[in-house]
Amino acid sequence: MVNRSVVKILAKHGMKITPQRIAILDVIINLQNHPTADTICDYLRLSYPHISIGTVYKTLDTFESKGIINKVYSETDTMRYDGVITQHHHLYCIDSERIDDYYDDGLNKLLNDYLKKKKIPDFIVEDFKLQIIGRFNEKNKTK
Amino acid sequence: MVNRSVVKILAKHGMKITPQRIAILDVIINLQNHPTADTICDYLRLSYPHISIGTVYKTLDTFESKGIINKVYSETDTMRYDGVITQHHHLYCIDSERIDDYYDDGLNKLLNDYLKKKKIPDFIVEDFKLQIIGRFNEKNKTK
DNA sequence: TTCCTAAATAGGAATAATTCTTATTTAGGA
DNA sequence: TCCTAAATAAGAATTATTCCTATTTAGGAA
Structure with missing residues (x-):
């Protein structure tokens, strides 16, 4: 198919x-x-x-x-x-190789606004990715 | 020494x-x-x-x-x-292998507050790292 | 439809990064 | 000073990725 x-x-x-x-x-x-x-x-x-x-x-x-x-x-x-190319971030599990997608438009907007306003000296921001590191809790441990 | x-x-x-x-x-x-x-x-x-x-x-x-x-x-x-372990982020250059440190306490606080309030389902956040992707501008091209 | 050519692929060799193995050395406590 | 577990050197082994080359193929042109 x-x-x-x-x-x-x-x-x-x-x-x-x-x-x-x-x-x-x-x-x-x-x-x-x-x-x-x-x-x-x-x-x-x-x-x-x-x-x-x-x-x-x-x-x-x-x-x-x-x-x-x-x-x-x-x-x-x-x-x-x-394979997902719409902007998103990743949850990295400390205990395993697991990496999950994390979509959060509020977060995207927050960061976009911040970085646009902030102006990093001598650097033009094109994109950003947040790696969120932590642990999946019990209910969701296997997948 | x-x-x-x-x-x-x-x-x-x-x-x-x-x-x-x-x-x-x-x-x-x-x-x-x-x-x-x-x-x-x-x-x-x-x-x-x-x-x-x-x-x-x-x-x-x-x-x-x-x-x-x-x-x-x-x-x-x-x-x-x-070798730097205080929380910081990284600027990735699209045009070269260069990776610079980026310190920004305001950004740290912003993200900390957001993620603390947001509560990602079934995931406990321990840390986060922002990869900021872009270009160094002319003045700062060589280093 | 058939032909042609540049691009894509298979298969395997080569390379580069990292880990593993083992004999030897050593830091630091007894 | 001695002893032992831990650390190291050296190089082999492994793993991920790239490279090479002969062969195949997609898709445009005739």
Whole structure:
């Protein structure tokens, strides 16, 4: 079940529509948990056994440079990817590798207004990301 | 010129005082530009030719787990380190690898108050870090 | 529809960052 | 001064990522 909108996204950015790109973009948009390139590749191999890890890395880089996906900084030395590009922030769990999205328009506005007013010397702000570090409490420990 | 306070920091955290630890901590506190483990090692070798890169990594991890230094998330796949542990944020340059510290007590307070009041469901906030992404302007391009 | 070409891909080698292993050394308490 | 657990050096191993090259392919032109 190829998602038609995935094809549209590729076309909109003037990219060649290849089965690999469709599959990769489909996976990253549908996996909600900020997967690594390796995780993405494992998933892809279920339906696409010959895909190459090099292609996955290259394609993710291409998507990122077009602004289709985002890289997520992580504590470990493995890069993670995020199919959500509307502005949002991240909750980092101290006890696990878990990283959740955090949407908060109030927070966005608060920071936007502050940084616009504040004027950091010799620096032009283009974007910002808040990493919120802490713990998921009992009710929500597994996911 | 061994910095006495470096020794004090090690002692305060109940760590064995070794020449390697003194040298490493001295370098990371005095280098202000968020060096990589490799950069730290190069510096150390000037005065300490036999230090092992493995020791540098292990020691930086130890320091980080004791809260003496911080890791800094970076765009590339190389971890960087920060000898400054008072709360602060980072300015990431889009055009280079440069990462500057950004101190702003007003911002800290703003975010603290907001997150304290806001209550993110099922998540207990311990800390936060703001990544401010943008460009250094002409006057300040080289550094 | 067929052909053509630049771009994309597969597969594997190469590189770079980091961790692991083990024998040796050492800090600091007894 | 001695003893032992902890720290270190050196290099091997691992892991993530990039690079290389021959082959394939998407999509525009004829």
